[in-house]
Amino acid sequence: MVVSIARKNLFAEKTRFFVSVGGVAFSILLIVFLLGVYNAFQRLFIDYVESFAADLVVAQEGVTDMSHTFSLLDINKMSQIETISGGSVYGLVNRTTNARVREEDGSKIINFPGRKKGENKKAKKATINLMGFEKESGVGGPPIMLSGSKTPGKREIIVDRVFSKQNELTLGDSVELFDEVFTITGITDKNNMMLYTRAFVDLDEAQEVLRQKGQVNFILVSLPDPSRASEVVEKLESNIAGITVYKKSDFAKSNAKALMDTFVPIILVITVIGFATGAVVVGLTIYTATMEKIKEYGVLKAIGSTNRRLFFVVFEQALWSSLLGYILGIFLAWLVSKLVVDVINMVVEFNLATYILALGASILMSFVATYIPIMKIAKTDPAMVFRS
Amino acid sequence: MTETILDLHGIVKVFGEGRTQVRALSGVDLEVKKGEVVLIMGPSGSGKTTLLSIGGGILKPTDGKVLLKGRQINGMDEELLTKIRLSEIGFIFQQFLLLSALTAKENVQVVAEFAGDIDSAAVKSEEILTRLGLEGRMNDVPANLSGGEKQRVAIARALVNDPDILLADEPTANLDSKVGHEVMEILREIAKKRGKSVLVVSHDNRIRDIADRILWLEDGKFKEIGKMETDPVCGMSIERGANRVVRERKEYFFCSEGCMNEFRKEPGKFILTNKLNN
Ligand SMILES: Nc1ncnc2c1ncn2[C@@H]1O[C@H](COP(=O)(O)OP(=O)(O)O)[C@@H](O)[C@H]1O
Ligand SMILES: [Mg+2]
Numbered sequence: 001m002v003v004s005i006a007r008k009n010l011f012a013e014k015t016r017f018f019v020s021v022g023g024v025a026f027s028i029l030l031i032v033f034l035l036g037v038y039n040a041f042q043r044l045f046i047d048y049v050e051s052f053a054a055d056l057v058v059a060q061e062g063v064t065d066m067s068h069t070f071s072l073l074d075i076n077k078m079s080q081i082e083t084i085s086g087g088s089v090y091g092l093v094n095r096t097t098n099a100r101v102r103e104e105d106g107s108k109i110i111n112f113p114g115r116k117k118g119e120n121k122k123a124k125k126a127t128i129n130l131m132g133f134e135k136e137s138g139v140g141g142p143p144i145m146l147s148g149s150k151t152p153g154k155r156e157i158i159v160d161r162v163f164s165k166q167n168e169l170t171l172g173d174s175v176e177l178f179d180e181v182f183t184i185t186g187i188t189d190k191n192n193m194m195l196y197t198r199a200f201v202d203l204d205e206a207q208e209v210l211r212q213k214g215q216v217n218f219i220l221v222s223l224p225d226p227s228r229a230s231e232v233v234e235k236l237e238s239n240i241a242g243i244t245v246y247k248k249s250d251f252a253k254s255n256a257k258a259l260m261d262t263f264v265p266i267i268l269v270i271t272v273i274g275f276a277t278g279a280v281v282v283g284l285t286i287y288t289a290t291m292e293k294i295k296e297y298g299v300l301k302a303i304g305s306t307n308r309r310l311f312f313v314v315f316e317q318a319l320w321s322s323l324l325g326y327i328l329g330i331f332l333a334w335l336v337s338k339l340v341v342d343v344i345n346m347v348v349e350f351n352l353a354t355y356i357l358a359l360g361a362s363i364l365m366s367f368v369a370t371y372i373p374i375m376k377i378a379k380t381d382p383a384m385v386f387r388s
Numbered sequence: 389m390t391e392t393i394l395d396l397h398g399i400v401k402v403f404g405e406g407r408t409q410v411r412a413l414s415g416v417d418l419e420v421k422k423g424e425v426v427l428i429m430g431p432s433g434s435g436k437t438t439l440l441s442i443g444g445g446i447l448k449p450t451d452g453k454v455l456l457k458g459r460q461i462n463g464m465d466e467e468l469l470t471k472i473r474l475s476e477i478g479f480i481f482q483q484f485l486l487l488s489a490l491t492a493k494e495n496v497q498v499v500a501e502f503a504g505d506i507d508s509a510a511v512k513s514e515e516i517l518t519r520l521g522l523e524g525r526m527n528d529v530p531a532n533l534s535g536g537e538k539q540r541v542a543i544a545r546a547l548v549n550d551p552d553i554l555l556a557d558e559p560t561a562n563l564d565s566k567v568g569h570e571v572m573e574i575l576r577e578i579a580k581k582r583g584k585s586v587l588v589v590s591h592d593n594r595i596r597d598i599a600d601r602i603l604w605l606e607d608g609k610f611k612e613i614g615k616m617e618t619d620p621v622c623g624m625s626i627e628r629g630a631n632r633v634v635r636e637r638k639e640y641f642f643c644s645e646g647c648m649n650e651f652r653k654e655p656g657k658f659i660l661t662n663k664l665n666n
Contacts, residue, residue: 002509003497011489299481
């Protein structure tokens with residue numbers, strides 16, 4: 001067993017060691033948790049689009065996604081598309097709007113003849129991304145059902161689990177959309193998008209309450225031969241004016257990108273702050289530890305140790321702090337996700353890439369933390385050992 | 389015909405420049421033979437430590453040559469010099485300077501490991517520490533050791549890579565007189581039994597009886613060199629004493645009766661080689 005000066009030094013100063021491990025852990029927690037939220041959020045966008053039992057998504061020309069740009073298509077395009085593509089077509093309505101979830105006094109909305117719709121301005125509202133899908137085919141409908149029916153009928157709506165929980169509404173309760181009262185007949189999951197929640201109604205119902213009969217927002221196309229998708233995309237775009245056609249997975253990515261581009265700068269800033277925090281804590285502790293023992297490093301230099309060996313002693317100390325901090329940080333992130341996610345209905349998803357990125361960050365931290373102490377050792381004159 | 393281990397030639401050391409310039413050594417010559425214990429004494433600030441640092445390749449002389457076993461080490465590539473310090477020179481310091489987080493044994497072991505001796509470092513360290521009477525203190529950290537024990541650990545550390553010479557700067561200054569003497573006796577024994585050269589600088593008068601040769605350094609120069617005799621058979625530096633033979637009106641001294649008897653059998657052989665050598 002080779003004696004590790006680094007480990008001996010670390011364990012001789014336990015408090016300082018724990019401080020540096022804690023610093024890294026905190027920083028890793030921040031980074032991993034944030035990336036976890038980012039991943040999960042992105043997945044919400046991708047998964048819904050990927051769930052379409054279709055191969056192509058047709059949008060109005062220039063439209064890139066479902067949340068930042070607005071798409072409107074005449075339904076006569078559906079038959080054109082059907083003919084040219086040779087596949088099956090499905091209309092999809094997508095509109096973000098306010099729904100009333102409670103009366104002004106906090107009571108549940110109850111539909112009865114003579115109820116004055118839309119008058120209750122102070123009623124509790126929620127932002128809903130209303131999806132109208134063809135319930136017969138289910139294409140564009142809720143990917144997951146927790147309870148109730150997945151085929152909403154007249155004035156019936158499927159809402160998300162989190163929406164249902166936050167507003168204490170369940171199957172049989174009502175919400176009001178555009179002066180119309182809808183009864184909740186199904187609960188879905190993974191449609192809570194933080195800023196809004198997705199809800200699903202029948203296509204005809206959506207067109208009716210949104211006053212867009214004769215128009216849909218997107219047209220989904222299922223091809224008999226999906227391998228010819230690229231070819232069909234070109235054919236559709238060159239034959240029909242005013243549309244942009246996506247392969248389903250491209251559209252999924254485009255949706256995620258449009259939204260995530262907004263968050264990336266924020267996430268980047270916080271990640272950098274988190275990283276800097278970790279690096280500074282390890283850096284300071286390693287620096288203090290090195291300066292305290294600078295005479296010992298001088299002795300080792302005098303006795304005949306190369307600088308390289310001593311650099312490694314310092315680096316190893318930083319690396320131990322970083323790696324243990326990394327493990328602790330991952331564990332904390334997992335713990336926080338378990339504790340917090342249910343409370344604030346946040347979605348968090350840790351994946352291998354997150355772990356690897358955080359590991360890279362923690363190793364980088366040890367390099368950053370080691371730099372100044374190493375310079376100090378390099379400058380130390382071994383002749384110092386003879387001076388008192 | 390004893391091998392010269394350390395040979396310092398015309399060593400000059402000047403610190404600083406201009407007004408603040410200090411001439412710590414001004415032309416010092418010193419030869420340390422195999423198995424010899426040389427003690428350099430002198431007042432504080434006379435340049436003892438400077439001389440020792442230069443002899444150990446830690447400090448570069450302003451002028452002069454440092455030869456270790458005939459190889460010039462001043463001006464040598466730093467990497468190579470570091471290796472030489474590690475394996476051919478052992479250092480002992482006034483303040484012991486052990487690594488505080490390591491046990492006695494580990495303090496010795498790491499230095500053996502530095503030299504690439506991974507497999508036997510632990511065993512070797514235990515052996516040396518045991519030989520120095522520290523078998524019960526192997527797993528103690530320096531904070532739990534007495535001064536004398538610490539210095540013995542430092543000696544073990546200096547010895548573990550089997551160097552040719554030990555350089556000690558005021559090794560007894562932080563020890564009481566009895567313990568200081570014990571440490572010096574250990575150093576002498578190492579020189580005599582294991583053929584290591586020992587160069588000690590100190591202003592501690594109480595240890596002078598341990599040395600083969602005492603040199604007085606003052607103002608960067610040797611003032612009067614206390615004459616010692618060389619055993620013509622084994623080459624050891626010895627004091628004038630009982631083992632004496634007179635031959636052709638010249639006195640010869642021996643470290644032991646064995647050497648003396650060998651000389652008596654065939655004196656020509658030793659006298660001749662001595663002449664050739666000079
Ligand atoms: N690094 C240095 N810079 C400047 N002057 C030094 C340095 N080291 C030693 N000196 C000077 O050189 C002289 C000899 O010092 P030193 O060798 O330490 O003496 P000693 O060990 O005999 O007490 C002293 O005047 C001391 O101040
Ligand atoms: Mg001195």
